[in-house]
Amino acid sequence: MADHEADGRVRLTGAASVPEEHAEDAAQEAALAAGRRLFAQPCRFVAGVADLGRLPGADLPEVAFGGRSNVGKSSLINALTGRRQLARISQTPGRTQQINLFELGSRLILVDLPGYGYAQAPKAAVEAWQRLVRQYLRGRSALLRTCVLIDARHGFKEVDRRFMTMLGDAAVAYQVILTKVDQVPAGELPDLIATLCAELERKPGAHPALIATSARSGAGIEELRAALAALATQPAEAPA
Numbered sequence: 001m002a003d004h005e006a007d008g009r010v011r012l013t014g015a016a017s018v019p020e021e022h023a024e025d026a027a028q029e030a031a032l033a034a035g036r037r038l039f040a041q042p043c044r045f046v047a048g049v050a051d052l053g054r055l056p057g058a059d060l061p062e063v064a065f066g067g068r069s070n071v072g073k074s075s076l077i078n079a080l081t082g083r084r085q086l087a088r089i090s091q092t093p094g095r096t097q098q099i100n101l102f103e104l105g106s107r108l109i110l111v112d113l114p115g116y117g118y119a120q121a122p123k124a125a126v127e128a129w130q131r132l133v134r135q136y137l138r139g140r141s142a143l144l145r146t147c148v149l150i151d152a153r154h155g156f157k158e159v160d161r162r163f164m165t166m167l168g169d170a171a172v173a174y175q176v177i178l179t180k181v182d183q184v185p186a187g188e189l190p191d192l193i194a195t196l197c198a199e200l201e202r203k204p205g206a207h208p209a210l211i212a213t214s215a216r217s218g219a220g221i222e223e224l225r226a227a228l229a230a231l232a233t234q235p236a237e238a239p240a
Contacts, residue, residue, distance in 0.1 A: 035225030038232055041105025043081045050098040050128075052135050058142030061231055062101075062109040065177075066133070067149030068159060069115030072179040075215035076149065077102070077110060080225060097129060099136055108232040109142070117159040138170045144231045145207075146174040147224075152181045152212065155192060156199065168204035175207035176200060177224065182214040 049055050065073045078086050086102060100112040113136070114129040137146065146167060150160060167174045176196065181189060193212060200206040211227065213220035 031226040031230065032222050035222060035227075035229040038105060038107060038229040039080055039082065039225045041107065043083060043086060043102055043104045043110070045086070046101040046103050046109070048098045048100045050132065052132065052139070055099075055136075055140075056101065058140060060103070060107065060109050060142065060233055061144045062111050062140065062142045063228055063231060064111040064113055064137070064143060064146045065149060066113040066146055066163065067115060067179075068117040068151070068157065071115065071149045071151050072215060073112055073115065073149055076177070076179060076213060076224075077112060079213075079215035079218065079221050080110075080228075099132065104232075105235075106233075107235060108228065111136075111143075116163060117157070134166065134170075137167065137172050143172065146172055147177045148174050149177050149179050150196070150210075152178040152184045152189070152192065155196060164203055164206065168206070171205065173205055173207065175227070176210040178210060178212040178220075180214060180216075181212045181219055182217040 047054070047056055065077060067073055078084055081102075081104070097114060099114070102110045102112070104110055113133050116130065116133070137143065148160065148164060148167070150156060164174065178193070178196075184192065189212065193210065196210060197208070200210065201208065211220050211224050213224055215221075
């Protein structure tokens with residue numbers, strides 16, 4: 001279950017016990033701390049592939065980031081990892097033309113997917129990227145969740161709905177991540193979140209709660225780190 005904070009962030013909640021308020025706060029802080037520890041680990045570029053046959057072995061759980069071109073995938077990945085140039089940021093929509101994989105602390109693979117909906121490239125090339133993404137999403141056993149990034153200034157567009165439908169048809173679990181929430185008037189954000197969550201309730205495979213983020217202001221970044229840390233391989237215990 002999730003609660004919406006006044007600034008639009010989603011409060012992660014766990015199972016409650018007595019006393020409920022203190023247990024919930026403790027679980028929240030533990031989740032946030034786990035996220036901070038994970039994303040403080042080294043993060044390295046593993047591979048950029050335009051052919052699924054070149055994908056590295058699926059030895060770690062994977063979380064993919066997808067969204068319309070220029071929605072802010074690279075900025076979000078950089079904000080999560082605290083590294084400005086880990087994922088390249090382009091001013092030209094549609095420049096990411098391959099699947100890029102990053103290994104985080106030997107515990108999680110972050111996957112930057114090519115943007116959909118727009119690209120300054122020949123139609124045949126765009127179709128090839130889209131086919132590559134569909135094949136990856138349908139056939140990658142290590143993929144635990146796809147983060148579908150949505151520009152908070154625009155909400156869902158039809159191309160986003162088609163992408164989410166494709167994920168649902170492929171039985172791929174996904175969670176909506178709002179980006180650029182700092183560019184939306186604070187008074188409008190709760191209504192936007194409520195509207196989007198109501199639509200997500202009707203979509204197969206959709207996580208019921210979204211997380212509102214801003215790579216610029218840092219809003220929601222810790223909450224997203226915590227959510228992803230819950231999916232990561234647990235760290236190996238140090239030898240006694």
